[in-house]
Structures are given as C-alpha cells and as structure tokens.
Amino acid sequence: MTTSEAALEGKRRTAVGEGVRIFKMAAWLGWQAESNWTDPWLFVIYSVIKPVAGTLILVLMFAVAGRGSAPELFWASYVGNAFYIYVGQLLWGISWVVLGDREHFQTLKYMYIVSPSMGWYLVGRAAAKFFVATIAVLIVLGFGAWALGIPVTVRGVDWALFWPVFLLGIVSTAALGILLAGVSLISSNHGAMAAESLSGALYLLAGVVFPVDVLPGWLQPVSLALPHTYWMEAVRRAVLGHGISPMLQQVSEGQILLILALTTAGMVLAGGGFYRWAETLARRRGLIDQVTWN
Amino acid sequence: MKAPPGSPARAWWDWKYVRWLLELNLRAVRARAYVRVVATGREIMWLLWEVLLPFMATAAYVFIYRALNAPPAYLGFVILGGAMTAFWMNVLWAMASQFYWERYSGQLELFFASPASLMAILLGMSAGGMFMTSVRAIGVLVLGSMVFRVEYAVAHPWLLAYTFLVTLWALYGLGMLLASVFLLYGREAWHTSNLLQEPVYLVSGFYFPVRALGFWVAAGATVIPLTLGLDAMRQLAFGGSPWAIAPDAVGLFPPGYEATALTGMAVLFIGAAYKALGRMMWAAKVAGTLALKH
Numbered sequence: 382m383t384t385s386e387a388a389l390e391g392k393r394r395t396a397v398g399e400g401v402r403i404f405k406m407a408a409w410l411g412w413q414a415e416s417n418w419t420d421p422w423l424f425v426i427y428s429v430i431k432p433v434a435g436t437l438i439l440v441l442m443f444a445v446a447g448r449g450s451a452p453e454l455f456w457a458s459y460v461g462n463a464f465y466i467y468v469g470q471l472l473w474g475i476s477w478v479v480l481g482d483r484e485h486f487q488t489l490k491y492m493y494i495v496s497p498s499m500g501w502y503l504v505g506r507a508a509a510k511f512f513v514a515t516i517a518v519l520i521v522l523g524f525g526a527w528a529l530g531i532p533v534t535v536r537g538v539d540w541a542l543f544w545p546v547f548l549l550g551i552v553s554t555a556a557l558g559i560l561l562a563g564v565s566l567i568s569s570n571h572g573a574m575a576a577e578s579l580s581g582a583l584y585l586l587a588g589v590v591f592p593v594d595v596l597p598g599w600l601q602p603v604s605l606a607l608p609h610t611y612w613m614e615a616v617r618r619a620v621l622g623h624g625i626s627p628m629l630q631q632v633s634e635g636q637i638l639l640i641l642a643l644t645t646a647g648m649v650l651a652g653g654g655f656y657r658w659a660e661t662l663a664r665r666r667g668l669i670d671q672v673t674w675n
Numbered sequence: 676m677k678a679p680p681g682s683p684a685r686a687w688w689d690w691k692y693v694r695w696l697l698e699l700n701l702r703a704v705r706a707r708a709y710v711r712v713v714a715t716g717r718e719i720m721w722l723l724w725e726v727l728l729p730f731m732a733t734a735a736y737v738f739i740y741r742a743l744n745a746p747p748a749y750l751g752f753v754i755l756g757g758a759m760t761a762f763w764m765n766v767l768w769a770m771a772s773q774f775y776w777e778r779y780s781g782q783l784e785l786f787f788a789s790p791a792s793l794m795a796i797l798l799g800m801s802a803g804g805m806f807m808t809s810v811r812a813i814g815v816l817v818l819g820s821m822v823f824r825v826e827y828a829v830a831h832p833w834l835l836a837y838t839f840l841v842t843l844w845a846l847y848g849l850g851m852l853l854a855s856v857f858l859l860y861g862r863e864a865w866h867t868s869n870l871l872q873e874p875v876y877l878v879s880g881f882y883f884p885v886r887a888l889g890f891w892v893a894a895g896a897t898v899i900p901l902t903l904g905l906d907a908m909r910q911l912a913f914g915g916s917p918w919a920i921a922p923d924a925v926g927l928f929p930p931g932y933e934a935t936a937l938t939g940m941a942v943l944f945i946g947a948a949y950k951a952l953g954r955m956m957w958a959a960k961v962a963g964t965l966a967l968k969h
Contacts, residue, residue, distance in 0.1 A: 595742050
C-alpha cells in the first residue's frame with residue numbers, strides 16, 4: 382500500500398468511525414427526545430398501548446365478521462399487522478426528525494454545523510423508534526400466541542428466511558423514511574402529513590391485513606410493485622409457514638428474496654438520492670433553518 | 676371578568692353591560708371560528724389529504740370485511756366509523772391540545788390578555804372545528820359510500836340528523852373540557868393526545884359494532900360520546916327503529932335513548948368545561964406551566 386493509499390484508507394476509516402459515533406449519539410438523543418417526558422416504564426406502556434389497541438381492533442373485526450371461520454387468514458393478518466408497526470414508527474420517526482428539529486426544537490441548523498453526515502444522524506434517530514417498535518412487535522406477537530392461539534413459536538420460525546427478509550424490509554422502510562425526510566426538508570410543517578399518508582397508503586396497498594387479491598384489478602399492479610407487499614408476504618411465510626395471498630403463492634421464497642433485494646436497492650438509491658437533492662435545494666433556498674410553525 | 680376601561684360599568688342588572696359582554700364574547704366566538712372556517716378550503720392539498728388519509732385506512736378495513744364475506748351493512752359501518760375518525764382527531768389535536776399549540780405560536784398569552792372569556796374562544800374553536808371537520812368527514816363518507824357502493828336505509832332522517840349534531844356537541848364539549856385540563860401540561864399533552872387515538876378507536880367501536888366488546892365494556896366506553904353516537908347513527912342509517920333494537924341488529928341501546936343521553940352529555944361536558952377552565956387556569960398559573968413551552 383502506498384502512502385497516499387494508506388492516507389485514503391485512514392480517512393475512510395475515520396469517516397466510518399465518525400459515522401458510527403454520530404449514529405450512537407443520535408440514537409441516544411432520539412431515545413431521550415422520545416422518552417424523557419416520563420419515567421421509562423410509563424413510556425414503555427405508552428409505546429405499546431397504541432399498537433396493541435390497533436391489533437385488538439383487527440381481532441374484534443375478525444370476531445364479529447369471521448366468527449372463527451378463517452383462522453389462517455386471521456393469523457396472517459395478525460402477523461402482518463404486528464410487523465407493520467415498524468413501518469408506521471420508522472416512516473414517522475425519520476421524517477419527523479427534520480420537522481421536529483427544525484420547527485420544534487430549532488436545532489436542525491446546529492446539526493448541520495456539527496454533523497459531517499446527516500444520513501447517520503437520521504438513521505441514528507430512527508434507531509430509538511426501531512427499539513420501541515421491536516418491543517411493541519414482540520408484545521403483540523406474544524399476546525397473539527398466548528391469548529389468541531396464533532401459531533407463532535421460536536422453534537417454528539424459519540430463521541434462515543426471516544433474518545434476510547426482516548433486514549431488507551427494515552432497510553427499505555428506513556430508505557423510504559429518508560426520502561420523506563427529504564420531503565420535510567423542502568416543505569413546511571405540513572410535511573408531517575406525508576409520512577402518515579404514505580403509511581396509510583402502504584397499509585392498504587401492501588395487503589398488510591388482507592390478501593392483495595381482494596384489491597380492485599387496477600390497484601393490484603401498484604401493490605405488486607411495492608417492496609412492502611413482498612416483505613409482508615415473506616415475513617408471514619417465515620413466521621407462520623404460509624402467506625396470505627393466493628396470487629403470491631406462485632412466487633417462491635427465493636424469488637421473493639430477490640424481488641425484495643432489488644426493490645430495496647431501488648428504494649435506498651431513491652431515498653438517498655432524493656434526500657441529497659432536497660438538501661441541495663434547501664441549502665440553496667435557505668430552508669434549513671426556516672420555521673413555519675406559526 | 677374584569678371590565679376594561681371604556682366598557683360600561685360592571686353590573687349584571689345594567690343592560691348596557693350585559694349587551695356589551697354578550698357582543699364581545701359572540702365576536703370572540705365568531706373570530707375564533709372564522710379562522711377554521713377559512714382554513715377549510717385555503718389549503719386544497721390539506722383538504723385532499725385529510726379526506727384521502729382516513730379513506731385509505733377505512734378502505735383497508737373494508738377489504739378485511741370483504742375478504743371475510745361479511746354482511747354488506749358492515750362495509751357501511753366501517754365507512755361511517757372512518758368518517759367519524761376525523762372528528763375524534765380534530766377534538767384531540769385541535770381542541771384538547773389546542774392551548775398547547777397556542778403556547779407555541781404565542782397566542783395563548785393574547786387569549787389571556789383579551790377581555791373576552793376563554794370559554795368564548797373554546798366555543799369558537801368548537802364551531803369552526805365542527806365545520807372544518809364536517810367537510811372532511813362528508814368527503815370520506817361520500818367517497819367511501821360511492822367507491823364501495825354502500826346502501827343506506829334511513830327511516831328516521833330527522834332523528835339521524837339530530838343524533839349527529841348532538842354527538843358533535845357532546846364530543847366537542849369533551850374536547851373543551853380536555854383543553855382546560857391540558858392547560859396544566861406541556862409535552863405530556865401532545866403524548867396524551869397521541870395515546871388516545873387507537874385505544875378510543877377500539878373502545879368506541881369505530882370499525883365494528885361496539886356491542887362486540889361485551890355489554891359492560893361497551894357501556895363503560897359510552898363516556899366517550901362517539902360510542903353512543905356511532906352506535907345510534909349506525910342503527911338509524913341501516914333501518915333501525917328509534918325506541919327498540921331489532922333482534923338481528925347490532926346496537927347497544929335503542930337510538931332514541933342514545934340521542935337523549937347524548938343531549939345530557941353535551942350539556943354536562945360544556946358545563947364541566949366552564950367549571951374546569953377557571954380551576955385549571957388558576958392551577959396552571961400556580962404551577963407555572965401556563966407559558967411553559969416544553
């Protein structure tokens with residue numbers, strides 16, 4: 382290795398080390414911003430009540446209309462709904478960082494001054510949301526297995542399928558969150574609605590709680606183009622051993638993984654690219670420290 | 676209330692003073708409502724999102740019932756519930772938490788400095804909020820009913836209209852009461868509103884007939900006016916009679932009784948809000964949280 386190559390390698394290592402340091406700091410900051418308004422136990426209860434209530438709505442809908450006639454559909458909907466907690470938390474969490482820091486705490490400009498990488502900072506802030514979402518998902522799944530007889534067991538999970546699928550889904554969702562953070566960067570405080578809208582749209586289009594087959598024909602291609610449709614299907618296969626959609630049954634696990642990997646790569650490129658573009662625009666127009674709250 | 680300089684002498688038997696006070700507060704009601712009425716159509720994108728967002732969540736629940744081959748009336752139940760979510764969101768975020776937002780925008784101090792009663796401000800917020808949210812709710816109702824071809828069988832339109840209006844007043848009365856309670860809190864107000872979304876969707880039966888929760892749980896949930904309001908409106912919109920529950924119907928109580936109870940709740944909540952406002956204002960002043968921004 383020449384001297385210049387060694388210097389380059391050193392710089393790269395320093396950049397990675399700095400990124401990891403920012404990630405850790407942002408994760409801790411995210412946790413504090415999320416939780417320090419109350420004591421930790423109350424915060425945990427607060428964090429799980431919402432998703433558990435959402436899940437119970439689903440349970441009661443199946444109870445009144447399904448009357449126990451479609452257990453496999455119920456299980457698949459339940460598991461989909463549980464893992465969807467990540468989508469809601471991450472999309473909202475990442476995009477809200479920009480709005481919260483810029484409008485509420487008015488610290489975004491300082492983050493731009495001190496942080497060499499906003500990407501690490503955004504992902505770090507999302508880590509707190511990921512942690513909270515994980516607790517909620519585990520509680521919802523545990524409740525389902527214990528109280529509702531949903532066949533979810535540690536031994537029954539196909540871990541070889543689960544881990545790559547899970548990671549790809551999380552990366553894809555985080556990339557979408559970064560894209561939304563870019564939207565927030567160049568919009569006023571109403572940008573928060575984008576995360577909620579997108580989250581609602583994905584809940585509908587990705588067939589989180591029903592088979593995509595029941596969507597109108599013109600919406601099905603849209604559904605099949607989304608990584609989250611495959612994520613939900615693959616997670617169900619890994620956790621329950623079966624999916625929810627007759628249409629997706631024809632797609633093998635390997636094909637689902639491939640589609641998920643490709644769509645996730647596309648999402649990462651789109652999310653990162655869009656954020657950079659939005660950042661350049663925001664700098665040019667002086668939007669980094671705008672306050673549109675009032 | 677202290678009469679400012681230039682106002683008639685303070686004496687309840689003095690007609691000039693009473694008239695001045697009435698005019699002042701009615702002007703305050705109109706002014707506070709006006710902001711929301713004008714805001715209804717000012718941001719067309721907002722209007723679009725605020726119709727589409729609840730519609731997408733509602734549509735997902737409709738597709739669950741479709742996948743379960745539920746009776747057609749259930750689609751109507753969901754659409755009606757989905758439309759009413761707009762009111763609950765408005766009460767939480769634009770009534771209960773409103774004073775919290777006003778602190779941030781610096782308006783709260785102005786409200787306190789104004790000679791008008793804070794109750795007039797709250798009434799104006801309610802009237803404007805009802806108008807603004809009705810536009811969105813009607814949008815969801817019309818769009819959902821058209822897209823999913825819901826057939827209604829309204830036998831008592833006047834009672835249905837009365838139930839709707841009295842539900843709104845009882846609900847916004849609750850919002851006024853919560854607004855005064857939230858005066859005491861800072862960030863907790865935001866989190867409390869956030870916490871009260873999904874659990875209330877669950878216990879008030881937004882997406883399924885509330886009777887499915889069991890009589891006593893459902894009866895307990897009637898403290899939230901939307902529980903009774905939704906139950907009554909569902910019965911009246913799908914052929915129910917005012918003073919009896921049909922054997923195959925899904926109502927909790929006959930709709931006529933529910934409308935009567937809602938009338939009492941409207942009076943009770945608005946009266947309680949008036950009482951609570953004075954006490955909470957004093958308590959917030961003593962605790963020093965009135966102008967606390969974080």
